[in-house]
């Protein structure tokens with residue numbers, strides 16, 4: 218089925234990324250936009266753009282029926298969901314198919330199979346892929362759950378069956394905490410996923426979060442494109458990702474990749490997907506879950522393998538075979554991605570919406586800026602805080618780190634606070650430069666940032682809100698600065714005034 222026009226059911230940097238891939242493939246790109254996104258970059262770059270509804274995502278980017286309706290009216294023959302929003306919504310994929318639209322992603326059955334985390338664990342177990350010790354079915358009733366937790370051994374992780382990405386996840390260190398944690402986890406699962414089912418796993422202490430990119434065509438060919446190290450996270454929001462992982466050697470890569478491909482095959486997977494693992498300090502890996510979508514961090518895989526993942530998604534959805542096998546996939550060098558978010562890690566990670574009054578993005582050899590914003594754009598408070606991703610490539614990890622540090626130093630955003638200063642601190646940190654990473658990295662090396670779930674995180678947030686309130690009270694925020702470049706304390710980068 219030839220795809221001539223794609224409706225991009227997303228916004229921000231990923232919508233721009235998909236529009237660019239369509240443009241390069243000679244495919245028409247249709248954008249949708251909410252009231253808040255009327256002036257957004259993706260709207261300006263698309264061939265056509267249609268309003269989809271009010272600003273709240275539930276009335277726009279999550280309004281499946283409206284999106285299908287606009288796709289049909291615009292004469293699109295395919296829909297790309299991007300990530301987030303409806304990307305892993307099997308009902309949306311089915312609605313697209315029922316409307317005669319190609320969903321650029323996996324079959325609904327694969328989305329459902331991997332969306333039920335205990336079903337995914339059962340598939341991995343049947344394949345002999347190592348699992349984090351835990352239950353393979355949802356746990357019901359406090360007594361049975363208490364017994365299961367005793368059998369697993371504390372600390373345990375309580376997880377939502379339909380969860381993922383850490384949503385609704387709770388660490389329980391001892392039995393006395395279990396009942397309360399179950400009540401909270403079940404409540405969060407019910408409100409977030411419409412299903413209160415939960416399961417238990419042994420909690421691994423400060424593991425690495427390593428994921429494997431897979432690509433599967435419609436003819437049964439499945440390859441993996443190496444791994445990504447994603448351990449530097451704040452409350453399950455990744456901040457820095459890289460490929461390959463500094464911890465993974467060729468033998469472990471082979472085992473991770475083979476396991477990921479077998480899981481994708483067992484799920485009858487088609488298109489791009491990511492298999493997540495936890496890896497302990499001894500190099501033991503454990504299957505966590507499979508994400509049935511393109512990931513934010515896909516560019517690091519693209520820079521190392523030379524494979525355009527969005528272009529491959531379009532080709533696969535159009536019925537084309539991959540045309541290559543595992544021996545043809547080779548990685549070279551190291552790529553690192555930093556997420557430029559409109560939030561202030563030094564003020565309790567408070568979101569920082571507002572107008573971008575000055576913007577200078579880095580460039581130069583092997584520097585890529587995947588952005589959804591422009592100078593003069595007003596960052597909305599309705600959606601996530603991601604402005605752009607800075608991605609670099611280097612011949613080795615030290616070169617990539619140095620290039621990222623140079624890129625971050627060049628990156629200037631005036632008008633909203635960003636994660637750039639914190640990212641610069643990470644690049645300069647000896648533990649990061651030595652590859653000493655784990656999911657506890659941010660807590661360990663920057664406890665002042667209140668990155669974790671702990672009490673100090675709440676204290677940091679309260680302090681930040683009070684400081685903001687005080688500044689407002691003094692009116693110091695009332696008068697806008699006279700010049701963005703004066704605020705950036707640098708001469709205008711467009712060259713010195715004549």
Ligand code: MV4
Pocket residue numbers: 349374381382383384418419420421422424426448450452453493495505506656
């Ligand atoms: C875990 C874990 C340790 N033990 N499960 C986080 C998101 C989702 N992909 C699963 N995640 C984890 N699951 C067990 N049994 C550690 C993580 C984890 C994590 C946990 C807390 C804080 C940050 C984290 C970052 C990545 C993974």
